[in-house]
Amino acid sequence: MFIGHWAPAFAAAAVSKDSPKLATLFIGAQLVDWVFMVLGLVGLEKVRIEPGFTVMSPLDLYHMPFTHSLVGSLIWALVFAFIVMVGRRNAGAAIIAGMVVLSHWVLDWLVHAPDLTIAGGETKLGLGLWNYPYVVIPLELALVIGSFIYYVRRTRGPMGPPFVLLFVMLCLQAFNWFGPAPSPNPTVFFIMGLVAFGIVTLLAKWVGDTRWHKSKVGLAVPSTYR
Numbered sequence: 001m002f003i004g005h006w007a008p009a010f011a012a013a014a015v016s017k018d019s020p021k022l023a024t025l026f027i028g029a030q031l032v033d034w035v036f037m038v039l040g041l042v043g044l045e046k047v048r049i050e051p052g053f054t055v056m057s058p059l060d061l062y063h064m065p066f067t068h069s070l071v072g073s074l075i076w077a078l079v080f081a082f083i084v085m086v087g088r089r090n091a092g093a094a095i096i097a098g099m100v101v102l103s104h105w106v107l108d109w110l111v112h113a114p115d116l117t118i119a120g121g122e123t124k125l126g127l128g129l130w131n132y133p134y135v136v137i138p139l140e141l142a143l144v145i146g147s148f149i150y151y152v153r154r155t156r157g158p159m160g161p162p163f164v165l166l167f168v169m170l171c172l173q174a175f176n177w178f179g180p181a182p183s184p185n186p187t188v189f190f191i192m193g194l195v196a197f198g199i200v201t202l203l204a205k206w207v208g209d210t211r212w213h214k215s216k217v218g219l220a221v222p223s224t225y226r
Contacts, residue, residue, distance in 0.1 A: 001107045002176050003169045004140040005029045006200070008103040010147035012096045013208070014154035017215040020084055020093050022151075022208030026201050028080050028100040032067040034197060035076065037190045039066060049184045054113050054130035056137075058181055059189075061112065065120030070105055072120070077101035111136055137177070144169065157211030165203040172196055 009025035019025070027034070039045040045067060048060040066072050081098030085091065109116055112126035129136040148166055152159070182189050 001111045001136075001140060003173045003200075004143045005033070005104055005107055006169065006204075007143035007147040008100045008107075009204075010144075010151040012100050014147075014151040014213070015096070016092065017213040018090055018092050019213070020088065020097050021205070022211075023201055023205035024084065025097065025100050026204040028097050029104060030197055031080055031101050032073055032076055032104050033193065036064060036067040037193045037197075040186060040190045047186050047189065049182055049186065049189060051181050054128065056111075056130040056133055056177065061115045064115070065117065068105065068108060068115070069117040069120045071118060073102055073105040110139075140173070144173075155211040155213055161203075161207040161210050165200070165207050168203055169200060172200070 006026055006029050009022065009029040012025050013019050013022045020028075036045055040047060045065070046063040048062060049058050050060045051058045053060045061068065067076070077098040080101045081094040084097040085094035088094065105116065109125060110127050111129040113128045113130065114124035114126040116125045117123060118125070129139070144166075148162070152162055182192070
């Protein structure tokens with residue numbers, strides 16, 4: 001799962017006028033991967049690039065106890081929810097943000113080969129849908145496009161920015177699926193991941209700054225976007 005992780009962010013941004021900004025939710029949706037990339041660069045979490053490890057992904061994610069264990073994901077969800085609570089002073093927004101963070105583990109559980117843990121132990125979990133392209137490709141596209149449509153229908157604003165965001169996401173996903181195998185050097189993988197996340201998050205900020213939830217009215221929302 002790559003861009004599919006951002007599907008809960010689209011849905012969460014659309015569900016309520018009190019939801020955090022889209023860029024905040026995009027960060028939350030990939031928060032454990034942001035941290036994984038950073039910890040990978042300093043050697044605290046590890047990946048091997050092994051073409052053919054699964055049909056859709058060459059990533060042997062054999063050591064991720066701090067980010068991709070269920071307990072680790074829950075801790076990051078609570079930390080992120082606390083940050084949103086402090087910033088927004090809104091318990092509902094904090095709960096939404098935390099749930100988006102936790103959704104990452106659930107979606108990874110669907111697609112990963114068994115490499116997820118409950119609390120960093122030996123038992124590894126994962127349904128392995130990456131071995132079934134005819135399942136995982138339509139699933140990821142359905143999640144992203146369905147949540148994108150829901151977001152656009154529940155918000156007001158110019159249509160250009162969200163479609164640019166969607167286009168870039170789909171291009172990145174196509175490269176992920178059909179592009180050349182990643183470099184066997186994990187450092188290159190970590191850096192490229194951080195760059196891709198940064199580009200998409202900046203575009204999400206652009207979208208979020210130009211769209212408002214349909215239930216929002218008042219002087220704070222230009223009449224153009226109502």
